[in-house]
Amino acid sequence: MASVTLENITKSWGSVTAVNNISLSVRDQEFLVLLGPSGCGKTTTMRMIAGLEEPTKGDVFIGEQRVNDELPKDRDVAMVFQNYGLYPHMSVYENIRYPLKVRRVPKSEHAEQVRRAAEKVRLEQLLDRRPRELSGGQRQRVALARAIVRTPTVFLMDEPLSNLDAKLRVSMRAELKHLQHELRITTVYVTHDQIEAMTLADRVAVMDHGIISQLDTPENIYNDPTNLFVAGFIGSPAMNLIPGTLQQGQFQHPHLSILTGLGDCQQATLGVRPEDLELTQSENGTCSGSVYSFELTGESTLVTVQLGDDLLTVRGPKEFRIGIDEAVGVRLVSEKCYLFDSATKQRLRV
Numbered sequence: 005m006a007s008v009t010l011e012n013i014t015k016s017w018g019s020v021t022a023v024n025n026i027s028l029s030v031r032d033q034e035f036l037v038l039l040g041p042s043g044c045g046k047t048t049t050m051r052m053i054a055g056l057e058e059p060t061k062g063d064v065f066i067g068e069q070r071v072n073d074e075l076p077k078d079r080d081v082a083m084v085f086q087n088y089g090l091y092p093h094m095s096v097y098e099n100i101r102y103p104l105k106v107r108r109v110p111k112s113e114h115a116e117q118v119r120r121a122a123e124k125v126r127l128e129q130l131l132d133r134r135p136r137e138l139s140g141g142q143r144q145r146v147a148l149a150r151a152i153v154r155t156p157t158v159f160l161m162d163e164p165l166s167n168l169d170a171k172l173r174v175s176m177r178a179e180l181k182h183l184q185h186e187l188r189i190t191t192v193y194v195t196h197d198q199i200e201a202m203t204l205a206d207r208v209a210v211m212d213h214g215i216i217s218q219l220d221t222p223e224n225i226y227n228d229p230t231n232l233f234v235a236g237f238i239g240s241p242a243m244n245l246i247p248g249t250l251q252q253g254q255f256q257h258p259h260l261s262i263l264t265g266l267g268d269c270q271q272a273t274l275g276v277r278p279e280d281l282e283l284t285q286s287e288n289g290t291c292s293g294s295v296y297s298f299e300l301t302g303e304s305t306l307v308t309v310q311l312g313d314d315l316l317t318v319r320g321p322k323e324f325r326i327g328i329d330e331a332v333g334v335r336l337v338s339e340k341c342y343l344f345d346s347a348t349k350q351r352l353r354v
Contacts, residue, residue: 006032006066006067006080006157006158006190007029007030007031007032007034007065007066007067007190008028008029008030008053008064008065008066008158008190008192009028009029009030009063009064009065010026010027010028010029010049010052010053010062010063010064010065011027011062011063011064011065012025012026012027012061012062012063013025013026013027013028013049013052013059013061013062013063013064014026014059014060014061014062015045015048015049015052015057015059015060016060021214022045022048022214023045023048023049023052023214024045024213024214024215025061025062025215026045026049026214026215026216028049028209028216028219030190030192031190031206032190033188033189033190034190034191034206034207035184035191035193035204035205035206036191036192036193036205036206036207036208036209037192037193037194037195037200037201037204037205037207037208037209038050038192038193038194038195038209038211039195039196039198039201039208039209039210039211039237040196040210040211040212040237041196041212041237042196044211044212044213044214045211045213045214045215046194046196046211047162047163047194049194049211050160050162050192050194052064053066053079053081053158053160053192054076054079054081054083054160055071055074055075055076055079055081056076058072059072066079066080066081066157066158067157079158080156080157080158081156081157081158081159081160082103082150082151082152082154082156082158082159082160083151083159083160083161083162084144084147084148084151084159084160084161084162084164085147085162085164086162086163086164086166086167087167088135088143088144088146088147088167089147090135090143090146090147090150091135092134092135092136093134094134094135095131095132095133095134096122096127096130096131096132096133096134096135096138096146097118097122097131097132099135099146099150100118100121100122100127100131100146100149100150100153101114101118101153102150103150103153103154104117104118104153104154107154117153118131118149118153120153121149121150121152121153122149124148124149124152124183124186124187125145125146125148125149125152125179125183126145127142127145127146127149130142139172140167140168140169140172141168141172141175141176144164144165144167144168144176145176145179147164148164148180148183152183152187156189157189157190158189158190158191158192159184159189159190159191159192159193160191160192161191161192161193161194162194163194163195163196163197164176164180164193165177165180165195165197165200166195166196166197173197173200177200177203177204180204181203181204184204193205198237198238198239198240199240201222202222202225202226202238203222205221205222206221207219207220207221207222208220208221208222208225210225210233210234210237210238212233212237217230217231217233217234218230218231218234225238226238226239229243229275229342229351230350230351231344231349231350231351232245232273232275232344232346232349232350233349235275235342235344235351236275239277241278241306241317241319242317243275243276243277243278243342244274244275244276244277244278244281244315244316244317245273245274245275245344246260246273246274246275246276246311246314246316247271247272247273247314247346248260248272248273248274249269249270249271249272250264250266250267250268250269250270250272250343250352251268252268253265253266253267255272255274255341255343257274257291257311257312257314258311258312259291259292259293259311259312259314260274260290260291260311260336261290262274262290262336262338262341263338264338264341264343265338265354266343266352266353266354269343269345269346269352271345271346271347272343272344272345272346272352273343273344273345273346274341274342274343275341275342275343275344276336276340276341276342277340278306278317278318278319279319280336280337280340280341281316281318281319281334281335281336282318282334282335283307283318283320283324283326283332283333283334283335284332284333284334284335285332285333286331286332286333287333288333288335289332289333289334289335290333290334290335290336291311291316291333291334291336292309292331292332292333292334293309293310293311293312293316293331293332293334294309294310294329294330294331294332295307295308295309295310295326295327295328295329295330295331295332296308296309296310296315296328297328298325298326298327298328300322301322302322303322304319304320304321304322305319305320305321305322305324305325306318306319306320307320307324307326307332309332309334316334318334
């Protein structure tokens with residue numbers, strides 16, 4: 005097994021910089037997720053680890069070895085792609101076996117190694133089928149088995165679940181989590197799906213415009229965001245972000261006022277998660293407004309309240325019912341609120 009280290013990595017194409025001077029250390033056996041929206045640089049970062057892209061500046065290490073000049077085939081990494089990348093004319097067995105042929109593993113060892121890899125992902129009954137005879141989830145498991153059979157030092161996974169339907173994604177997340185725990189192989193996983201990041205990762209690197217905005221455990225990323233981008237990107241539904249001012253410790257908005265204990269800030273943003281808000285009678289809340297939308301999700305309700313030009317989403321109990329345009333109150337607790345400087349986008353702390 006091996007760690008992965010990026011030191012001051014930059015990747016540019018002319019005037020366009022996809023990755024801007026990032027440094028990152030992935031520990032041995034760690035499951036690290038690169039998370040961010042399209043165009044943030046996460047896939048480019050993974051491709052530089054794989055050797056599919058050459059850094060404009062900086063160094064890539066796998067273990068103690070600098071691999072900038074190593075070909076992809078010599079880096080001992082295995083990639084799993086979004087589109088599976090299976091050979092349609094080959095059986096499942098032959099698809100899984102292919103890396104062994106390329107690496108000139110003795111033929112006498114192929115059957116046993118393929119069998120072990122197939123068992124890891126529960127494919128042993130499907131080895132004679134062709135990819136067209138498989139479901140999306142089964143095809144993705146073939147791609148995983150093909151990566152496993154190589155016994156690489158590093159797994160690189162580029163949005164491997166994005167082509168699956170919602171139910172399959174949930175089951176495949178559980179399989180990936182169990183598989184990584186069982187194999188103990190260092191894994192770098194790219195996704196734009198925050199639920200995947202939160203459920204799979206040991207640590208998450210949230211990327212934005214080619215830089216790492218925050219690197220931490222999923223719990224800390226969620227509970228202690230360092231800036232407005234991370235606060236707004238992590239969470240489903242997203243954190244409420246209300247613009248206002250901060251004067252003598254009091255956050256002020258035309259329809260909301262709450263004591264924070266922080267200093268002054270001419271342009272401040274109040275952040276609060278929907279689950280940290282409470283619905284009340286309009287006269288009993290920290291603020292009140294009219295219902296903009298009401299959504300029943302099954303386990304809870306989502307009520308969006310109009311506060312002038314701004315919207316506040318509240319997660320309520322599943323039994324709660326209210327009509328659009330009805331008046332409702334919302335209670336905030338200052339201890340559950342976050343404050344950000346709207347100009348610098350950084351978190352304001354006591």
